[in-house]
Amino acid sequence: MSDRFRITLAQLNPTVGDLAGNAAKARAAWEEGKAAGADLVALPEMFITGYQAQDLIVKPAFVAAAQAELAALAEACADGPALSIGGPSVGEDLKLHNSYFVLQGGKIASVVHKYFLPNFNVFDEVRLFSRDRMQGPVAVNGVRIGMPICEDAWYPDVVEALEESGAEFILVPNGSPYFRDKFETRLNHMVARVVESGLPLIYLNMVGGQDDQVFDGGSFVLNRGGVPAVQLPIFDEVISHVDLERGDDGWHALNGDFTTHPDAMEQDYRVMVTALRDYMAKTGFKKVLLGLSGGIDSAIVATIAVDALGAENVRCVMLPSEYTSQGSLDDAKAVAENLGCRYDFLPIGKTREAVTETLAPLFEGTQPDLTEENIQSRIRGLLLMALSNKFGEMLLTTGNKSEVAVGYATIYGDMAGGYNPIKDMYKTRVFDCCRWRNANHRGWMMGPEGAVIPEAIITKPPSAELREDQKDSDSLPDYPVLDGILEILVDEDGSIADCVAAGYDRADAKKIEHLLYISEYKRFQSAPGARLSKRAFWLDRRYPIVNRWRDPS
Structure with a gap:
């Protein structure tokens, strides 16, 4: 059994629906990993289809085409390292799953299904996918790797089960979109998983824009105690080789590429x-x-x-x-x-x-x-x-x-x-x-x-x-006042009472609340735009157009 394991992280930008193009990107990353002597080349969650595919993912013909592309990719990458990549699968239960495939030896060697399906903010995975039982680690060249998919690593349960069933380190493939200060949130959750499990953790995120969302990358590697070993750039496509060594106390990642991220x-x-x-x-x-x-x-x-x-x-x-x-x-x-x-x-x-x-x-x-x-x-x-x-x-x-x-x-x-x-x-x-x-x-x-x-x-x-x-101030409160009230009502889902408690005039708050609700029909017909916060207008905040309720506070 080897005491060294090299994993090539492919922090790349897929396009939703471009199955052949996404497969070609995966193949090119695999070639780089092969040339670098990698044991495993890893790509993010749902990479073969692009993410998020929304209701396209429940179209049977699309799922069948994605599965055919994965099978062809496995054949093309038979002679070299294993390739792990996200995509849809239909399980033994005949239900659709958000899955992570390990391709090796010309075939699909292993499939892991996502357990925790996010159903908040921009995510509708409970509606689109089915959950499966918790699964154990996947063996690649004799090393047992836990592969919790994105949301699975935000809670202790899945990583704990992987550690108890023999995982030697954790690889988390993600399709995690940006909102302001999200990286710190991700990092804190992953540090918690490392501390709880005692296992090194590799967090691999995709990059690129999809409609309103931007996936910001920033992939990283943590050793025991949450000590960082690798931190990749945000927003850039990057292929990075990470080396892990086995010691008396298990695996640890060697220090590698480390990029400091810019301000908000x-x-x-x-x-x-x-x-x-x-x-x-x-x-x-x-x-x-x-x-x-x-x-x-x-x-x-x-x-x-x-x-x-x-x-x-x-x-x-x-x-x-x-x-x-x-x-x-x-x-x-x-x-x-x-x-x-x-x-x-x-x-x-x-x-x-x-x-x-x-x-x-x-x-x-x-x-x-x-x-x-x-x-x-x-x-x-x-x-x-x-x-x-x-x-x-x-x-x-x-x-x-x-x-x-x-x-x-x-x-x-x-x-x-x-x-x-x-x-x-x-x-x-x-x-x-x-x-x-x-x-x-x-x-x-x-x-x-x-x-x-x-x-x-x-x-x-x-x-x-x-x-x-x-002037705009003829019709609206001055922008610092307007924005302060909107941050409470929209971003914080707060009340009129919260606005008053924050020092704003109740009449101003009520006026803004009224305008906010009666403008819903305009937003329903508006162009998409870049999501910067976790309460952006569209998927993050979905209100009825017809709505007579007003906050009585």
């Missing part, structure tokens, strides 16, 4: 860039466009787009009305010039006049109100979508989480588009994000260095500029 703001920004980049690449779009208003939200979205796709793939369009200030005209042009992307100028005055004239017979005897303001926004949406159709450029929307929460956006107007990079970032954090990007540049950014967002955009009072001297 950089991680949030990286998530927004990665989410857009992968959404484009995986859906087949090459270019984007957006309405550039001279405000802070469109400025940061333009910057994210350039950092994700390159300036040559981003079109910015200024669509001024008579209410657009000279400052906004100057600021919008400055952003486009600073970023180096295309800038088009498309006034909406004549179109608005035509719409006004068309509606005049029916509007006769009424006073101008929000209707006329929203017409401007909807004209802009119409023109931007025309450009999108004509040139094949996906339209980005630019509403921050504060606006998305309270419906401070025009449906079929500035809400039109295919993706919203800042959908889960509150307005106050958008300001901080702009300052951070102006002061920082990283190798994964395709945009230029320096202060690309003019200071005037960051410091001027926010305004939709749909009427004379309009």
Whole structure:
């Protein structure tokens, strides 16, 4: 029996539904592991199908195709190290399972089924999969490896059972998506499993964007006592070889690659860039466009787009009305010039006049109100979508989480588009994000260095500029107040009483609660966007559109 074991960790980015492409990535990782003398090459949870596949995973033809791809992969990787990879399986009970396969000797040598099925936040696994009994470790080249799948390692039960049944170390394959500060949560849980079991633990996570979610990688290895031996980068595809040695007291991992992770703001920004980049690449779009208003939200979205796709793939369009200030005209042009992307100028005055004239017979005897303001926004949406159709450029929307929460956006107007990079970032954090990007540049950014967002955009009072001297504060509490209340009501699922206890005015809290609930129909029709928190709008927070309940506190 060998006293040394090499495992190749493949922290890679699959694409949902691209079975052949995902298998090719697995095969390439296996080849690297084989060249490096690995005993086992490991890939993350559900890698063959991509994750999360949602209801696609219950389609029998899709599951059959995934199983055929796994069988072919086993044959292709017969002459070399074992290959472990996640995918769906139909068990002896004829039920669908989230499984982890060990391929060796040209066949599927072992299959482990996930026991704890997460059913919270973005996960619906209880609805999609069936759980199986707890299983023992898997033997690879004479070494017994416990393979709890993702959620199985968040609780003591499965790892404890593996240790009691002879596991010599633990390999945890994951599809764990990002939310702010999640790495520390993962690390704390895994340290607990190591301390409880006395076994080294290898945590392998995937990377890459899938719809609203970004898998952030950050795979790591812990020795007894929770002592770190390896820590891989976040967000990057990495193949890393980890060596374990057996001593008198069992196995321990040798120190290897160790990357320090950046702060929360950089991680949030990286998530927004990665989410857009992968959404484009995986859906087949090459270019984007957006309405550039001279405000802070469109400025940061333009910057994210350039950092994700390159300036040559981003079109910015200024669509001024008579209410657009000279400052906004100057600021919008400055952003486009600073970023180096295309800038088009498309006034909406004549179109608005035509719409006004068309509606005049029916509007006769009424006073101008929000209707006329929203017409401007909807004209802009119409023109931007025309450009999108004509040139094949996906339209980005630019509403921050504060606006998305309270419906401070025009449906079929500035809400039109295919993706919203800042959908889960509150307005106050958008300001901080702009300052951070102006002061920082990283190798994964395709945009230029320096202060690309003019200071005037960051410091001027926010305004939709749909009427004379309009400011956002005319309709909403100041953003620090608005965001503070929303964090309690949305992120913390708190009450009006909680808002008052935190020092906010009850009338403000009730107004925000009302706007939050009546805007649900808008969010139901809104574009997807990068998930930054564990209470993002879409899968994390699912409320009925028809809802008469209001907090009486």
